[in-house]
Amino acid sequence: MTAYAHQLAALFLTKLGEGDLAWTAASRGLAAANASDDHVVIGSLSRSAAHSLIAIGEYAQARGLAATAAQFLEPRLTKPTPQLLSVYGSLHLVCALAAARDDDRASADTRIAEADAAATQLGTDANHVWTAFEPTNVSIHKTTAAMELGNVQRTIAIGTPLDTGALPIERQARHAIETARALARWNRIDDALGALLDAEVIGPDQVRYHRLSRDLVRDILIRPRPPRLAVELSERMGVRSGGPRW
Numbered sequence: 302m303t304a305y306a307h308q309l310a311a312l313f314l315t316k317l318g319e320g321d322l323a324w325t326a327a328s329r330g331l332a333a334a335n336a337s338d339d340h341v342v343i344g345s346l347s348r349s350a351a352h353s354l355i356a357i358g359e360y361a362q363a364r365g366l367a368a369t370a371a372q373f374l375e376p377r378l379t380k381p382t383p384q385l386l387s388v389y390g391s392l393h394l395v396c397a398l399a400a401a402r403d404d405d406r407a408s409a410d411t412r413i414a415e416a417d418a419a420a421t422q423l424g425t426d427a428n429h430v431w432t433a434f435e436p437t438n439v440s441i442h443k444t445t446a447a448m449e450l451g452n453v454q455r456t457i458a459i460g461t462p463l464d465t466g467a468l469p470i471e472r473q474a475r476h477a478i479e480t481a482r483a484l485a486r487w488n489r490i491d492d493a494l495g496a497l498l499d500a501e502v503i504g505p506d507q508v509r510y511h512r513l514s515r516d517l518v519r520d521i522l523i524r525p526r527p528p529r530l531a532v533e534l535s536e537r538m539g540v541r542s543g544g545p546r547w
Contacts, residue, residue, distance in 0.1 A: 304333040304342050308349040318512035320356035327353040340377060344370050344388040345430050351395045360403040367395040371415075381422075387429035390419030394434075394442045401449035409446045413439065426467050433472045437465060441476045448483055456483035474504030478514045485517055493517070494530050501534070509538045 307330025314323035327350040334346035347370035354363035371392040377385060397412035416439050426435035444460035447453075460480040465473045477500035484493035497517070501508040508514050519540050521531045535541060 304330045304337060304346050306330070307333065308346055311349050311353050315352060315356045316507070316511050318356075320353065320358075323356055324350070324353040340374060341382075341384050341388055341430060344374050344385070344392060345432070348388065348391050348395050348432075351392070351399065355395070355399050355402060360399045363399040364396050364403070364408075367392045367399070371396070383423060383427060384429045386419055386423050387427065387432045387434040390416045390423070390439070391432040391434045393419065394439065397442060397446050398449070401446040404450065406450055409450065413443055413446060416442070428469055433469050435468075437463065437468060438472060441465065441472065441479075444476070444483075445479050448479055453483050453486045456480070457487060470504045471507060474500040474507035475511070478508065478511060478517070482513065482517055485521065490521060490524070490528065490531075494521070494528060494534070497534065498530065501537075514538075515540050 307326045311323045311327035311330065314320075314326060327346070331343075331346040331350045334342045337343070347366055351363040351367040351370075354360075354366065371389055374385060374389045374392070378389065381389070393412045393416040397409045397416065400406075400408035400412060416434075417436075420434065420436045420439045423435060426437050428434075432438075440459060440463055444456045444463070447455040447459065456479070460476065460483065463476065465476050468476075477496045481493040481496040481500075484490075484496060497508055497514060515538055518531060518535050518538060521527055522535055522541065
């Protein structure tokens, strides 16, 4: 389907730090989704488009789009399918992330609570419509929101013990990157590197090419006497201190 093909393109472009191109792909996918008249597809592409808006710093627009899409799905929640519930909950997670980026703690907490309720109703870890939406993923977003709001201790407290082994590899690696960022911010560099290296074993491309992990390794390299493991990882990534952030 055209809509999902654009969603996949937007996903990869966002991870590579190509926010403008991701928004172009996502907006075209959303147009295709609207033409399909399938509410699950519309919700899924709205989520993708909102993520792309976050990537280019348009937090208010991202929140508005995701919230409108969630509201559009609400009348159909009387007898929800797992697919519908997953997309609905994921839209609230996007709202929470955008709110956290916009330094709106109250809205972030409210949206995460809505997602938590949807995940509880869903009941089990799953990956319907490629959302990876389930209770564990809600906890992952709690750590991400805490990090965006500057609460490093909360990020570490929630994120470090979280077992993500049942999730898709992309989610496992992404969570490890977020946890590593928090550990590095707390000056626990060895632990941060350990998290990245463990994630590299299961998802090497995710770690080596994601903008956040590349930025983190670059920041470690500018420290006095950077660890050998960081230097070796940077060589596998093809990054160097002072190089372009992409």
